[in-house]
Amino acid sequence: MDADTFIRAIPMPCAVIGADQRLAALNPAAERLFGGAVLGRHYAAVFRQPALLDRIETVMQTRVPAQARHIASGEARERLYDVSITPLDAGMGTILAFDDVTALEEAGEMRSEFVANVSHELRTPLTAISGFVETLRGPARDDAAAREHFLKIMESETRRMHRLVDDLLSLAKVEDTEGLRPTEQQDVAELLLNAALNLQGQADDRLVQLHVRGCDAPVMAPADPDQLTQVFTNLIENAIKYGGSGGEVTVTLSQVQHDPRLRGPGLIVAVTDKGEGIDERHLGRLTERFYRVDDHRSRGMGGTGLGLAIVKHIVNRHRGRLRIESTPGQGSTFSVALPTR
Incomplete structure (x- = not known):
């Protein structure tokens, strides 16, 4: 079996440098990484990075395998590779294997x-x-x-x-x-209503009107009741604390026959406030651990910066979707879409 046939069976990018120090073979993964037109070129014109070139030269001289690092600048982001450099028998050249780390x-x-x-x-x-x-x-x-x-x-x-x-x-x-999807059917309407009732006192203390809609009849879905209660409690409590300046928080449960995000029927729980709202630049980072829009204010209200990260993981476990919409000066809506089957 020649080197070209051998490396084509390897899923990671592999390249063979011939005895003449030119690229003799690349597998499809390496062609995607370096381009198919590099065959026959000197290895230094292809790999270019000094640390990698120095290690390749050392292996060629000593015939002792070695490791190096290679950074590939793609269109989206940089990728880091551990490169195994191994000499072939009988001076036939050198093989490079790129492991994406x-x-x-x-x-x-x-x-x-x-x-x-x-x-x-x-x-x-x-x-x-x-x-x-x-x-x-x-x-x-x-x-x-x-x-x-x-x-x-x-x-x-x-x-x-x-x-x-x-x-x-x-x-x-x-x-x-997170990898264990809940299978037992639960009444999501009851869970949501109980979470809102438990926070009614907090809403009263802050002079916030708390409205709950769509919970008059059972709405069943496969769910972990404790975790979903944690999600609802977190979202409603956040709305009361940080959106309560608008004086009103509305919690709505609705059912949909088909949600494109879920690829099937589902339910949507939306928690809406009329507070200050959140600038768009923060929205994509709200579920990061310890990320706070206003660090001092959040600490003063007892926030740990982990609440929405926990919400995200619970929603992911239920194969649901979390959406955050907000306009400064007009309030925010945090909605959770959950599959009903």
Whole structure:
């Protein structure tokens, strides 16, 4: 079997450099990566990146396999490859295999960013509590008013850490079950109505009128009741907190015979407020972990920055779709479309 036939059976991009240092063969994946017109050209004119060229030259001289990195600039984004460089027997040339590790690198960066964000979120309340403890042991030891004030803030910061830990555990649990689609039929109307009733007191405290529509009759769908309740609670609570300045939040449940997003029949839960609205540049990032439109305001209201990330994963588990629409000055609508079969 010649080298050309061999590498065509390999799914990853592979190229063979002949003894004359010119490209002797490429498989289809390598042709898509470098173009089919590079056959016969000197390898240095094709690969170009100095670190990769240096490693290829070393392998040709020492006949010892080696590894290198290659960055491909495509139309959409850069892709990163681990390149295995192996000499062929009897001086027949060198074979290069390109392993796409872009996803692994991005996952590593996401983990590092996630750890950094969690550390930052925990460090702030811990620093505050530590400072207050030091003050209470020193200058404010005998100041009853100051002691009461500091203890109140410490209690608030402790609750914030509890919320963060709870949300982190919820996110981990949701991610673990995301591939398991719920199969048991549940009354989504009842779940939605109960979530709204549990938040009625919060709406009253903020002088927000909370309206629920479309929940008069059962609406069945395959669902995890606890997780869907978490979705509805999060969306309604956010509308009351951040959109409550408009004085009205409307929760609507409707059924559709065919939703193109679901490719079949489904139901739509829409939570609409008449608040300040959200600038378009933020909409695409709202479901990112720890992303906040107004960081100071969100922290002041007890937000952890994980709520919509949890919502996204739960909706994905139900094979549904989340849509966010907002116009500054006119309010926002968060809608969840769920398949009913």
